Amino acid sequence: MSINTVLFDLDGTLINTNDLIMASFKHTFEHFYPGRYEDEELKQFIGEPLYHTFAKHDESRAEEMVAFYREHNIANHDNLVTEFDGVFETVKTLSENGYKLAIVTSKMRNTVEMGLALTKLDQFFPVVITVDEVENPKPHPEQLETAMKKLGSAREETLMVGDSQYDILAGQNADVTTVGVSWTIKGSEFLASYKPDYLVDHMGELLEIAGVGK
Known part of the structure; x- marks a missing residue:
């Protein structure tokens, strides 16, 4: 699938x-x-x-x-606050190609909404699961499972993209494909030690992993 x-x-x-x-x-x-x-x-x-x-x-x-x-x-x-290079274009392309998108974050809702609005990314995310909406934040899989349920998505159809070990572990715990970003402040070697399925150097690489255009 x-x-x-x-x-x-x-x-x-x-x-x-x-x-x-x-x-x-x-x-x-x-x-x-x-x-x-x-x-x-x-x-x-x-x-x-x-x-x-x-x-x-x-x-x-x-x-x-x-x-x-x-x-x-x-x-x-x-x-x-700024956005990382290639983020807006990549998310826009995913949205235009019919991909189901969600935010799963350990932040509280009001600052999440501030960040999404500032970078104009809010238009692409119909589902946003913050720490306020769950009993168990990442690395527990609850946030991811809640997002997938709202989107009507199966585990085998889903990527989890993040910059911390909590994101990778949450993805592994939810049994979805994991993508780490090498621009993590913790260092790409640190993130790689948690064995994400993919590690990208630019957000645009996500389009190939997701199979856009295939």
């Missing part, structure tokens, strides 16, 4: 929020835990839900830390 569905992570995959995320983490940890982390160490937290990250440090203050992070993140969003 051929591919007709593509599920995308958002941050670090379609849109470049790396500078924004790093700035927001740095702002938050310097406030709550001054001097605890170097910039390079903060990268370890990218890709997992914010509450999980902060609860590992102090569960009693996790909600407060999430709110502090999000205030900074939203205030600086439009100044620091």
Whole structure:
């Protein structure tokens, strides 16, 4: 059975929020835990839900830390967010060729909508599954399975595209074909160690993997 569905992570995959995320983490940890982390160490937290990250440090203050992070993140969003090269054209081509598309992200809905609107990608995604809609975020397969159910897609027809180990593991747990992106802030070798089915250097390569035009 051929591919007709593509599920995308958002941050670090379609849109470049790396500078924004790093700035927001740095702002938050310097406030709550001054001097605890170097910039390079903060990268370890990218890709997992914010509450999980902060609860590992102090569960009693996790909600407060999430709110502090999000205030900074939203205030600086439009100044620091861009899309990765080839993303808009690739997603547009998939949409025009009848592929079923969805976002599955560990972010909360309001900042997801901000990012999609800013990059004009919102027009292509009828289904958006955020961390707010599920009990179990990635790497659990629930978000992917929810998206596939809404789209009416089968596992064997579906690609999962992402920049973090949580995306690849979620795809593997959902038994779909996985695609990692080499521009991940964590490094392509790190992502390759989780054995995605494909690792792309440019989003345009996804068109061949998905079989566009075949």
